[in-house]
Each structure stands twice: as structure tokens, then as C-alpha cells.
Amino acid sequence: MNALRGLSRPLITAGGFLALWWIFASVTAVPAYLLPGPWSVAQALWNQRDLLFWSALVTFGEVIAGLFIGTVLGALFGLMIVFSPLMQRWLMPLLLLSQAIPVFALAPLLVLWFGFGMASKIVMAVLVIFFPVTAAFADGLRRTDRGLLDLAATMNASPLSVLRHVRLPAALPAFGSGLRVAAAIAPIGAIIGEWVGSSAGLGYVMLNANARIETDVMLAALLVLSVMTIVLWVVVDRLLRRVLFWVPDTTASV
């Protein structure tokens, strides 16, 4: 019952959006190569299901690998800049530089260096993902409740023990926030990589469809991509809620 109510809102939004789209397309009679109706996109989705499925799998693989590596790297960087002033001085400018250069501008170089395969896309996804994780985690590690640290100090805890039992768990909610952002933006890196140079993946399908003015296929690929991103975000969110069971939740569930 609750799940039904939770689902009804996105369904109504999607239905309304489809209706508006359909009305707009039929009333204005825009040529199909500019804006195909919902029905032709649905047909493209069905006719190209094999291609879309395998392409989505490639993109999904890139995103997951990027998310994993980016999260691990982000956590490591976060730990380093919080606990080593030296690391903070040397690493922080580099991290900022990596974000100052748009991934789009780096994409051709990365494709040149890492090839047309999945590697260059994973590198791009990692570049997009690690920074929010680092920033959020470092912030969480710095904001440990002074009282909890004081208590641990009077209990003769070693610094390593304080890190393991106090600072890390206390920083997990912030880390989770970073991970949620990362999950939502992870596909950006992968798709940009595929647009610049690839032989597989949803970005590759879209690029080809675009060149052949198969706008319905393009939109179908876009739809698959957004569904994939939303599912990824929801899964990450649910996992985090389970791990962070102790965080008082004052927000409504999605």
C-alpha cells in the first residue's frame, strides 16, 4: 500500500509529461525528425531493444566501475587531506585543478591515451565522481562532535582507535551524501567519453542515431539512460539508508 502510494506520484508525473508531449507533437505537427511522438519512441525502444540492452550494459559497466574506483579514491583522498596537513597542502590544489578543467575538454585527450574502449570512459567517470566524495567525506571527518572525541580521549583511546570507532562512523552520513551525488552524476563522465570516441555504449548509440537523424532512437537511448541513472541512485540511496540505520531520518522517503 505504502509502496503503491510511493510509486503513484512518479507515475502521475510521467503520465502527465507523456500526455503533454503527445498533445504538443500532434497539435504543432512538428516533423518526426525534430520531435517524434511518444508512440514512435516506444516503437524504437522495442525494435532496437537488443542494441539498447547491450549498449546500456556497456555504459552501466563503465558507470559502476567508475563509481567504485571513484568512491575508493575519493575516500582515500578525503582521509589524506584531513589527517595529513602536508597532503592537504600538496593534494588539495591538484584535486581542485582536476575539477577546474571541464571533463569535456579532457575527453579527447583521455580517449587518445586510454583508447576507444571502456578504460577511457571509466577514467572520465572517476574524474567526475571522486571529488564530491572527497569533499563530503573530508567535511564529515572534520566535523566530528568535539564531545565524542573528548569522551574517547578520557577513555584512553589510541588515535587509530578514535579514527576507527569515532571519526569514521561519525563521518559516514556525510560520506553517504557525497556518494548519493556521485551516483547521480556518474553517468555524465561515461556518456561524455562515449560521445567523444567509442565503439559501444548508449552514448555511441545516440551519436550514431543523431548522425542518421533517427531522433526516436536517440530519445529511446536517452530514456534508457535516465532510467538507469534513477535506478542506480535509488539502489545507492536504499543501501545507504540500511547502512546508516542510526541516522535520524527527517526527510520523506523518495
Add this chain to the structure above:
Amino acid sequence: MYTRADCASVIARRPVRAPMLRAADPGGEIALADTHILPQPSMTAPTPGAASSGIVISDLTLRFGARTIFDGLKLVVAPETFVVLLGTSGVGKSSLLKIVAGLARPTAGRVTTTDGGPLTGHVAYMGQTDLLYPWLTVAANVTVGARLRGNKPDPSRALHLLERVGLADRAQALPSELSGGMRQRAAIARTLYEDRPIVLMDEPFSALDTFTRARIQDLAAELLSGRTVLMITHDPLEACRLGDHLLVLSGTPATLGPPITVRGATPRAPDDPELLRTQGRLMTLLTPQAPR
């Protein structure tokens, strides 16, 4: 200005004998002549499991830049004595307690046990909030000290202590599922689990409503008897209910006023005549310093 600070206060639960004074004065810095000796008729004298130990604060000075918080503070708290420290906000009570707890460094001076050793490993600390780790169950919070030291926690002892504070049925609950009073009781159980001879408390019950606070005070008086307690509070009633001796910290730089001794077993009833008299005295002592 320093007339009151110049004399150290020796606070004793039992009549003070010479050997004890010597033990409480390892450096020989505290002369008998300028020392407040406050013998108190011994009442109930339970001996705790841990060896009892008092606190010796010698010539403690704390400066933040040009600001002197206190200068040459002296205080001797005899073992198994409940001492309450009062004072207006910002006078330096918490800083003093943090130094005693080993959480902050003084500019000069030192704090030792009455045996002359460092306080490390002898103190348990209760802060202004319950300081329960939100990701641990109540039972795990009670044993958190063992976990932090890398020792094996003793769940049966934790459960026994939770029984004593009346929380045995909530052992597996998360702190966020408890009321403020319950959380504070869990914090007391955690403090007792540490089994340290000295307990430092920084306004531990200030977040509770009056009636819950009164109940927790009863519990604290019962469970902390036999330990040396140094407690900060803003609440004169709380001070008079729990303390064997009350000290007022006031002025800039802050100095300790002459100790006020409250007679009678703790926790004292809120309408105890001795308590009411002392409470009135405290109010007159503290009120003129309140910001207007």
C-alpha cells in the same frame, strides 16, 4: 585581588589527619597555614572497587593570549568526596574541568592524583550532553570504553549496570530511541562501567526537565558514592542536593571562594532546611555577578 586564590582549599570527606594531608601534598607546595581544611563528619563510607583517589590541583594557570582565565589556582579534593563547582557562564569552570580531565593543557601548573601520579586512567568524564555514540546500541555505548581501548567488552557487566540505572529492557535500543532522562541514565551506566575512582561531570543534567533531573540526581548520588566527584553545575539546588562541598569560581582572573560545606547524607531532600539555607547563601553569592 588574589587574596582568596592565595589560600588553597583542601576538601576532605573525613576528619583530616596529618598523614593524609602529606599524601595530598606531594610537592610540598601547599602550606598548612594558607589552606582551608574542612573536615566533615564521616557518614556512610562505602569503599569502591577501584582504589580511591583524590585530586590535587597545584598552581594552575590558564591564559588565552592576553586574557587570564585563572592564575595559580590551588585545590585539593580528598578521595571519595563529592565537590560541586559553581560559577556564572564563561568564568572558566569548563576549562578547569577539561584540564583536570586531561583534555586541555594549562598554561602552567599541574593536576595529579592524591598519590602524586598523573590523572590519566583514573578519570571518567560526563559532558554537557549524554555523548552517547548514535550508531551504537545502549549496551554497546556502555562498553564503548573497552572497545576504544581495544579490550574485549564485558556484556554481562554492562547489562548489570543497565539494570542498576533501570534500562535493562532498553539495552538493544539506539540512543535516538530513548528519552533525555533515559539517555542520561545510559551515560551514567557508561561512566560506571569505566570504574574510575574520579568522576568529572560538566553540567551533566542541565538538558533535563526539573523532575527528571531530580530523579537522575538521586540515582547519581547513590551510584557515585565512594568515588571522588568534581561536578560543574549552574543549578544551586542540584549543587546543594549532591555536593559535600560547594566551590564558587568567580572574577577575572577567576578565583575559588572559600568552600561551603553542606551537612547531611546525599541526595538531600529538596526541602531539607540545611539545603535551603545553603541554596539561599549560594544565590546571594552568585547573583550579583549575573549580567544585567
